[in-house]
Amino acid sequence: MTGADPGAVRAALREVVDPEIPVLTIEDLGVLRDVTVDADGRVEVTITPTYSGCPALDTIRADVDRVLGEHGFAGARIRTVLAPAWTTDWMTEEGRRKLAEEGIAPPRPTAAIPPLGPEPVPVELVRCPRCGSGDTRLVSRFGSTACKALRACNRCLEPFDHFKAL
Amino acid sequence: MIPDLCAYALRLGDDALVLAQRLVEWSSRAPALEEDIALSNIALDLLGQARSLLGYAGEVEGAGRGDDDLAYLRPEGEFTNCLLVEQPNGDFAATMARQLFFSTYQLALYRRLVNSADETLAAVAAKAAKEVDYHRDHATGWTLRLGDGTEESHRRMQAAVDQLWPFTLELLAPDGLTDRLAAAGVAVDPSSLRAEWDAHVEAVLAEATLTRPADGWQPGGGRQGRHTEHLGYLLAEMQHLHRSHPGARW
Numbered sequence: 001m002t003g004a005d006p007g008a009v010r011a012a013l014r015e016v017v018d019p020e021i022p023v024l025t026i027e028d029l030g031v032l033r034d035v036t037v038d039a040d041g042r043v044e045v046t047i048t049p050t051y052s053g054c055p056a057l058d059t060i061r062a063d064v065d066r067v068l069g070e071h072g073f074a075g076a077r078i079r080t081v082l083a084p085a086w087t088t089d090w091m092t093e094e095g096r097r098k099l100a101e102e103g104i105a106p107p108r109p110t111a112a113i114p115p116l117g118p119e120p121v122p123v124e125l126v127r128c129p130r131c132g133s134g135d136t137r138l139v140s141r142f143g144s145t146a147c148k149a150l151r152a153c154n155r156c157l158e159p160f161d162h163f164k165a166l
Numbered sequence: 167m168i169p170d171l172c173a174y175a176l177r178l179g180d181d182a183l184v185l186a187q188r189l190v191e192w193s194s195r196a197p198a199l200e201e202d203i204a205l206s207n208i209a210l211d212l213l214g215q216a217r218s219l220l221g222y223a224g225e226v227e228g229a230g231r232g233d234d235d236l237a238y239l240r241p242e243g244e245f246t247n248c249l250l251v252e253q254p255n256g257d258f259a260a261t262m263a264r265q266l267f268f269s270t271y272q273l274a275l276y277r278r279l280v281n282s283a284d285e286t287l288a289a290v291a292a293k294a295a296k297e298v299d300y301h302r303d304h305a306t307g308w309t310l311r312l313g314d315g316t317e318e319s320h321r322r323m324q325a326a327v328d329q330l331w332p333f334t335l336e337l338l339a340p341d342g343l344t345d346r347l348a349a350a351g352v353a354v355d356p357s358s359l360r361a362e363w364d365a366h367v368e369a370v371l372a373e374a375t376l377t378r379p380a381d382g383w384q385p386g387g388g389r390q391g392r393h394t395e396h397l398g399y400l401l402a403e404m405q406h407l408h409r410s411h412p413g414a415r416w
Contacts, residue, residue, distance in 0.1 A: 049293075051211060051293075052215045052218060052293055053213045082218065082286075082289040083292060084292070086293070139200060141300055141303065142208070143203065143207075146210055146211065166296050166297075
């Protein structure tokens with residue numbers, strides 16, 4: 001086991017996807033926080049939940065364990081950390097692109113998010129992933145999974161998911 | 167120090183757990199599909215917070231009890247949640263009034279708890295504060311819509327606010343435990359949340375054309391394990407499966 005390369009571990013972990021949004025790997029999502037290999041060659045993988053009650057985390061943990069075993073990194077330690085708290089800013093560019101292709105509007109940078117309240121004129125538009133129009137409206141801040149809000153396009157009238165900034 | 171920290175984590179965890187259980191009672195029967203989903207999502211956030219907090223309480227206690235043991239195997243008298251969260255859902259207005267009062271308290275609390283000298287509590291709070299911001303916003307939106315809506319929605323929203331108001335006083339009441347832990351920089355003194363709680367709730371009520379009730383009757387005792395009649399029924403339902411089939415798993 002000595003000489004395991006963190007890069008090789010990361011490459012193997014690209015097979016682990018979010019069970020609720022399977023186009024995203026846990027790396028795309030920013031859930032994979034760290035991969036280390038200590039002097040004895042022992043692999044440690046650190047993950048963090050998106051939401052406190054994220055039901056996907058147990059599945060992700062099991063998938064990480066399985067995939068590492070398949071790639072010869074059996075016995076790796078999987079650590080879950082809460083701090084620092086996950087933010088959508090950790091989602092990779094690649095992740096944002098995949099989301100949009102899947103018909104889910106990617107999150108806005110959290111710095112651009114106005115304080116919650118009756119929706120003001122948006123600082124940065126949430127574009128319809130179907131027709132590209134910036135003329136969209138919030139239907140509900142809570143969607144099909146904890147991380148998504150439901151919006152609708154005023155131009156093409158299609159409802160769509162928006163990965164909400166957190 | 168250790169029993170105090172365990173008791174504090176339990177108290178915060180019990181608030182989240184009991185409210186999560188109440189909110190899932192709306193699953194499949196909320197007024198609209200979007201609300202069904204919203205309330206279930208809020209419940210899920212709270213359940214996640216409860217798991218972290220109860221798990222930590224068990225760890226600090228060091229007696230081998232995990233989050234499931236604390237949730238499913240403690241009797242009513244050992245739950246230290248506030249009385250507000252165990253109150254029945256009532257109509258949708260009552261649920262929203264309870265959400266407004268509790269999430270305003272919880273957000274103010276978590277925003278301060280991020281500075282706790284206890285690293286685990288600070289981490290749980292940092293994560294949860296972002297979630298509860300959405301909960302408060304949701305309840306605020308509904309309070310405005312119902313209060314400043316039709317004659318009937320206004321009547322119901324005011325009735326809900328009046329009925330639940332007395333239970334809010336317990337949220338902001340300090341006791342020996344919070345005094346000791348706040349002095350150690352671990353807990354937040356609940357009375358220090360008063361200004362923020364009043365400012366938000368009073369502004370929302372005023373904009374919703376609702377009247378802020380006068381402070382009067384102040385029921386309490388939840389933090390000492392003395393509950394209203396409603397908690398026992400809630401726990402009976404929540405704990406039934408686990409007690410009937412110990413160790414049951416999905």
